[in-house]
Amino acid sequence: MPKVQSPASALKSLMEEYQLNPFSLSKKIGLSTSAVRQIAIGESGITVPTALRLAKFFGQSPAFWLDLQLQMDMQAAADCKELQGALKGIAKAVKPPAQAKAAPKPEKKAAAAKAGAKKTVAKKPAAKTAAKKPAAKK
DSSP states (O other), rough: OOOOOOHHHHHHHHHHHHHHHHHHHHHHHHHOHHHHHHEEEEEEEEOHHHHHHHHHHHHHHHHHHHHHHHHHHHHHHHHHHHHHHHHHOOOOOOOOOOOOOOOOOOHHHHHHHHHHHHHHOOOOOOOOOOOOOOOOOO
């Protein structure tokens, strides 16, 4: 795996460009001086809150800082022989074969038939016959 730019080198580069030291940067972004110094020398990684602070201050996206950290983490994992050995022992997941939908269980059919038998059919109302009016007397 090719070497990637570290968050430390990116931060040091920006600190030089903006003529900042760890103390001045820490005061501007609300982090401790030791936290900024540890990131700048590569002893500490970038967390989401730190990425948000650096991105806001330097006018970048938080994803820039988090991507740098992710690339460093992936590089470290690729270089870890113990992890590589553990990964070799893991088999890829296999999906079970698709099964046809099962027919409804007989109990359900019988219950449905009984429920239908219990239903009473509503009778249609009888047609109203026209009432005959008595003939009016003259």
